[in-house]
Amino acid sequence: MTTSTNGKFDRKPLIAGNWKMNMDHVQGITLLQKLAWTLKDAQHDYNRVEVAVFPPFTDLRSVQTLIRGDKLDIEFGAQDLSPKDSGAYTGDISGQFLSKLGCRYVLVGHSERRTVHGETDELLNEKLVAAYRNSLVPLLCVGEGLEIRQSGKHVQHTLEQVRRDLAGLDAEQVSALVIAYEPVWAIGTGEVAGPEDAQEMCSAIRSEIADLYDDAVAAKTRLLYGGSVKAANAASILKQRDVDGVLVGGASLDVTEFANIVRFEQHLVTD
Numbered sequence: 673m674t675t676s677t678n679g680k681f682d683r684k685p686l687i688a689g690n691w692k693m694n695m696d697h698v699q700g701i702t703l704l705q706k707l708a709w710t711l712k713d714a715q716h717d718y719n720r721v722e723v724a725v726f727p728p729f730t731d732l733r734s735v736q737t738l739i740r741g742d743k744l745d746i747e748f749g750a751q752d753l754s755p756k757d758s759g760a761y762t763g764d765i766s767g768q769f770l771s772k773l774g775c776r777y778v779l780v781g782h783s784e785r786r787t788v789h790g791e792t793d794e795l796l797n798e799k800l801v802a803a804y805r806n807s808l809v810p811l812l813c814v815g816e817g818l819e820i821r822q823s824g825k826h827v828q829h830t831l832e833q834v835r836r837d838l839a840g841l842d843a844e845q846v847s848a849l850v851i852a853y854e855p856v857w858a859i860g861t862g863e864v865a866g867p868e869d870a871q872e873m874c875s876a877i878r879s880e881i882a883d884l885y886d887d888a889v890a891a892k893t894r895l896l897y898g899g900s901v902k903a904a905n906a907a908s909i910l911k912q913r914d915v916d917g918v919l920v921g922g923a924s925l926d927v928t929e930f931a932n933i934v935r936f937e938q939h940l941v942t943d
């Protein structure tokens with residue numbers, strides 16, 4: 673496996689597809705079957721690049737059955753979890769249940785949860801603790817809105833989110849963590865941050881983790897970029913030194929697009 677001076681490929685690249693509130697369980701398993709066939713045809717090497725999907729809650733059992741039954745080498749996770757494990761929390765989903773269902777990952781703090789549901793950094797910190805308590809790997813989303821970007825305070829804002837969200841987590845937990853930098857102005861808009869913007873922020877997040885913990889932890893934490901990623905712009909983003917993969921929304925619903933993004937990453941790792 674290729675290694676770079678900053679150990680980029682010592683961190684296993686992750687290509688993650690967030691289906692958001694799309695695909696019922698029947699559509700979901702069809703999409704997943706097609707994805708598995710397409711990646712198999714492309715001789716995708718799962719040892720080098722990890723692929724994960726984040727279906728709606730109602731799809732998770734079907735997705736688990738398909739992945740286990742067909743022994744697909746695709747990970748899956750949920751789009752959110754409750755900070756509590758059980759009790760009178762109508763409508764919430766326990767990390768315990770997600771873990772029992774075989775989820776490896778869980779998204780925490782997606783900007784659509786932060787803005788539409790008013791989720792605060794304090795709540796997200798509790799959700800991260802709940803994820804670790806239940807042996808789930810959290811994929812924490814951070815990033816700034818358009819006004820903050822225009823004011824030039826995007827680095828400061830995003831690092832503040834990182835500090836608040838990670839409060840009290842230990843080095844082992846943060847080493848296992850995945851963080852996606854997702855500028856809100858680039859989500860679902862067709863506006864994509866330039867590769868240099870993705871690198872600037874991922875590098876700043878890695879330095880912040882080194883300051884909060886140490887260089888060894890920072891070298892292990894995987895950092896992704898998300899926001900209007902497609903096959904056409906993925907390669908230039910994935911090439912960046914501190915970018916260890918992408919969190920894909922809309923394009924993850926298109927098997928050809930998503931599989932091509934996976935291929936770009938595999939090509940970078942194997943060349």
Ligand SMILES: O=C[C@H](O)COP(=O)(O)O
Pocket residue numbers: 690782854858859860861862898899900901919920921922923
């Ligand atoms: O979770 C994924 C991000 O919100 C990006 O979504 P998008 O690729 O549709 O812009």
